[in-house]
Amino acid sequence: TYGLEKPQGYSVSFHYNPHVEYHHFGSSHPMKPWRLTLTKQLVLAYGLEYTMQLYEPRPATKEELALFHDREYLDFLSGVTPQNAKPDDPAYLSFGFGGESNDCPVFDGLWNYVSIYSGASMHAADNLINNQSDIAINWSGGLHHAKKNLASGFCYINDIVLAIQHLLTRHQRVLYIDIDVHHGDGVEAAFESTDRVFTMSFHKFGIDRNGYPFFPGTGNINEMGPTDPANRGKGHSLNIPIDDGIDDEQYEWLFGTITDQVIAKYNPNAIVLQSGADSLGGDRLGRFNLNIKAHGSCVEKVKSYNRPLLLIGGGGYTPRNVARTWCHETAVCVGAQLHDDLPTHIPYIQAFQGAENGGGILYPNLHNTKRHDNLNSREHLQKLVEQALENLRYLEG
Ligand code: ZLS
Ligand code: CA
Ligand code: ZN
Numbered sequence: 601t602y603g604l605e606k607p608q609g610y611s612v613s614f615h616y617n618p619h620v621e622y623h624h625f626g627s628s629h630p631m632k633p634w635r636l637t638l639t640k641q642l643v644l645a646y647g648l649e650y651t652m653q654l655y656e657p658r659p660a661t662k663e664e665l666a667l668f669h670d671r672e673y674l675d676f677l678s679g680v681t682p683q684n685a686k687p688d689d690p691a692y693l694s695f696g697f698g699g700e701s702n703d704c705p706v707f708d709g710l711w712n713y714v715s716i717y718s719g720a721s722m723h724a725a726d727n728l729i730n731n732q733s734d735i736a737i738n739w740s741g742g743l744h745h746a747k748k749n750l751a752s753g754f755c756y757i758n759d760i761v762l763a764i765q766h767l768l769t770r771h772q773r774v775l776y777i778d779i780d781v782h783h784g785d786g787v788e789a790a791f792e793s794t795d796r797v798f799t800m801s802f803h804k805f806g807i808d809r810n811g812y813p814f815f816p817g818t819g820n821i822n823e824m825g826p827t828d829p830a831n832r833g834k835g836h837s838l839n840i841p842i843d844d845g846i847d848d849e850q851y852e853w854l855f856g857t858i859t860d861q862v863i864a865k866y867n868p869n870a871i872v873l874q875s876g877a878d879s880l881g882g883d884r885l886g887r888f889n890l891n892i893k894a895h896g897s898c899v900e901k902v903k904s905y906n907r908p909l910l911l912i913g914g915g916g917y918t919p920r921n922v923a924r925t926w927c928h929e930t931a932v933c934v935g936a937q938l939h940d941d942l943p944t945h946i947p948y949i950q951a952f953q954g955a956e957n958g959g960g961i962l963y964p965n966l967h968n969t970k971r972h973d974n975l976n977s978r979e980h981l982q983k984l985v986e987q988a989l990e991n992l993r994y995l996e997g
Contacts, residue, residue: 610903612933613653613733615724616640620740623713626705630884630917631754633713638923638948639739642962643930645946651934653733657723659715660762664722668761668790670749677756678711696751704751714757717741721759721912725766728870728908735909735933739926742874742914744784745816753782753815754915760874761790763910767870768796771908775868776800777859779898780876780914781886783819783839787874792825793833798866802855802879804887805841814887821987824994835994838862840984844887845974847967848894850981851879855898858988863905865995871907875899875929876914877922881966884917889974891966892925899929920951924962938962 621637643649662674676695685706687698696704707713717740724736741763743755760776764787767774776791778784778801791797804814818839825837840858842851878886880895902909911933916922931938940960942949952961 609935610734610933611653611732612651612735612737612930613655613724613727614643614649614930615655615657615720615727615736615738616740617656617659617716617720620713620716620720623707623709625707625754629705629754632917632919633740635916635919635922636740636913638919638951639926641946641948642923642927642952645942645944646927646931646936646938648927648930648934648936651936652737652930655723655727657720659712660719660722661715665715665718665757665762667765668748668758673749677714677751680706680710682706682708695749696747703753704756710756717743718757718759718762721763721910722766724910724912725763728910729767729770735903735911737911737930737933739913742780742876742912744778744780744874744876744914745782745786747786747789752786755786758786758790760784760787760872760912763912764791764797764872767872767908767910771869772796773798773866773868773870775862775866775871775907776874777871777898777902778802778874778876778914779855779879779895780874781879781883781888782814782876782915783816784874785816785818788825788837788839791833792837793831795832795836798836798838798862798868800838800840800859800862802840802842802851804844805839806843821984821991824991835991838988838991840988842888843975843980845972846888846890846976847974848889848891850974850976850978851888851890852894852897854981854985856901857985859901861989861992865992868907870910871902871905872910872912873899873902874912874914875926877916877925878914880916880918880921880925882918882921882971883915885915886917887972889967889972892921892928892963895925896928896932899932903933921964921966924952924964928962
């Protein structure tokens, strides 16, 4: 068999349609698709495009999105525009648009936007199914809150559910891991009645000083999916609720300890990792104190399990840090180490010369931007791990 063996290293594919960048949720909205422009600029500046297969996937069709979403919802989503939207139309509110918070605004090109990021996740899953790559990346995806007939938390179409459904056509068991600071509720709900998908989310959980729960308010440790013993999906969700200010060492320990056990017990045939960058220190919406390399160590850990891996984006509301993190994690996938400073001048370089760094541009100390005291005691995290491992006993019989 010599000669036919693959060279050392992983075959990585990067699925990106640049048209996604030009969509705007509105000037005050925290979700900024142009963070993907910054990400791409860094990836190109480090020459990572020569280490991967690059694809520009087509937008998903309505037929493809209907594999998960309701027709009526898709008809509404594809037809609504800022010009024809009627905010007092009951359909508008019942599908999750507008409302008091306006998390999910109707903006120009909305249908185009959702079809592009969804098409990229489905194409990435397709590449894994066909053994075209070991790791497939779509930084424009990861919109984990969308339900089959509901927009929620900046998410309109659940590209993750669509990608996992596609992976299930070839793989018996898929593990979903979510390190976005928010609970991956939409993915969990979509697969609650099957044992072919195990969903796991690490997130901030708790009530704030203002009395509001941190969005979306679900994902406590005791939420493990259905409890009916006749339900195949019982025990196939694991939630890890975390308090403000968790640091690198604590998170890496929590993530490594629990994920190792899940792999050992569930033995998935493929893994989907939602790598939301709002779990970084200094994020506009997040509460954690993670540095880029600690966030990236989760990708490294998951890569080490050697299963087909779909790596997708998600939240991330301080754009320069989102770009740094996803560039670093792209490098982790291809097995490259990046210098903290760039040899060449790049467009948007000013964006990376912020106050938080001392010389380099890629790995600032985000602890310096600390705005959240660490409320996670050692004892509490120890108990959390014990409880999580206890929850996994459902998988034994
Ligand atoms: O996981 O917290 C909420 C919902 C509210 C409704 C009631 N009001 C008073 C408070 C907020 C409960 N929504 C979150 C959604 C977070 C979605 C995260 C997505 C993901 O990262 C995956 C991509 C929320 N947090 C912050 C905002 N919304 C928010 C902040 C600022 C603004 C501007 C635009 C819109 C309205 C003003 C908005 C939302
Ligand atoms: Ca999460
Ligand atoms: Zn988030």
